[in-house]
Amino acid sequence: MSKIHTYVLILALLLLPTMIFASGDKEDNSTVSTKQEGISVGENWAFDYEFKDNKIEFTVTAPTTGWVGIGFNPSSRMKDADYVLGYVKEGSLYLQDSYGTSNTSHASDESLGGTDNVVAISGTEMDGKTTIVFALPLDSKDIYDKKFVQGDTYKVLLAYGKDNSDDFTSMHTKRQSMNVVLK
Numbered sequence: 001m002s003k004i005h006t007y008v009l010i011l012a013l014l015l016l017p018t019m020i021f022a023s024g025d026k027e028d029n030s031t032v033s034t035k036q037e038g039i040s041v042g043e044n045w046a047f048d049y050e051f052k053d054n055k056i057e058f059t060v061t062a063p064t065t066g067w068v069g070i071g072f073n074p075s076s077r078m079k080d081a082d083y084v085l086g087y088v089k090e091g092s093l094y095l096q097d098s099y100g101t102s103n104t105s106h107a108s109d110e111s112l113g114g115t116d117n118v119v120a121i122s123g124t125e126m127d128g129k130t131t132i133v134f135a136l137p138l139d140s141k142d143i144y145d146k147k148f149v150q151g152d153t154y155k156v157l158l159a160y161g162k163d164n165s166d167d168f169t170s171m172h173t174k175r176q177s178m179n180v181v182l183k
Contacts, residue, residue, distance in 0.1 A: 041158060041176045044129050049182060054138050056148045056182070057121065058084070060158070061131040064173065066165030068130050071157035072146045077103040081157060082146040084118050086132035089166040093123030095134055096168045099144035108168075114144035130160070148182065156180045 038048030044063040047070055049056055062068040067087040074081035078100035086095040097116040098106040110116050117140040121133040139147045146154070156179070159172040 039156070039158075039178060039180055041178075045158070045160070045174075045176075047156070047158065051138075051148075051150050051182075052135070055119070055135045056138060057133070057135045059131060059133045060084075060086070061129055062158075062160035062174075063128060064130055064160045064165075065125055065128060065163045066130065066161035066173075067167065067170065068132055068160045069158070069172075071100065071159075072154050074100055074155060074157065078106060078157070079103050081106075082144065083157075084132075084134060084136070085168050086123060086130075086134065087161075087166045088123040088125040088130055088132070093120050093132060094166070095120050095132065097145070098168070109142060109144040112144055114142045115140070117142055117145055128163075150182060153179055153181050 038046060040046040044061065046061050048059045058070060060068050060070050067085055069083055069085040071078070071081040071083040079102055081100040083098040083100065083106055084095060085098060086093060088094075095118045097109045097118045099109055099112055099114065100106050101112070108116070117137055119135040121135060123132045124130070136145070136148065138149070155177060157175065157177050159175040161170045162173045
């Protein structure tokens, strides 16, 4: 194999797992509707939240048996966003605290020198839907996390992977972004 082919192959292998939120289908055009303390994006795709003491608890549901994800306040596309990705496999919940390292990629906070501040609460996979419940500190002091202030507006990114994509590296099937006031 020529040197250039080797470099192209290595580059492709390195970039493929980092494109979860940046590839796949175009942004979902479902109607976004606001409910009491959350957002519904079409049928079976939503997130709810509740401020509790020094943390904010999220419930994210998507029509998939693969991973689901939510991100906050990118500076451009995926860049600089604080992400939580999760999936349920054999009844166990797996979560990852991630950060948008470019317009089309992310990495775990820990791999960047930060800390994983996600507190797992529960996860279910039933009737073709995955639901993850977790909490984040309002201010973790981690440079790879966003500070949550009740009443502030956040650009929220939602995405999910295809059925059975139980990992943190598969590309998304759908994505949606919206501005939300966290009340």
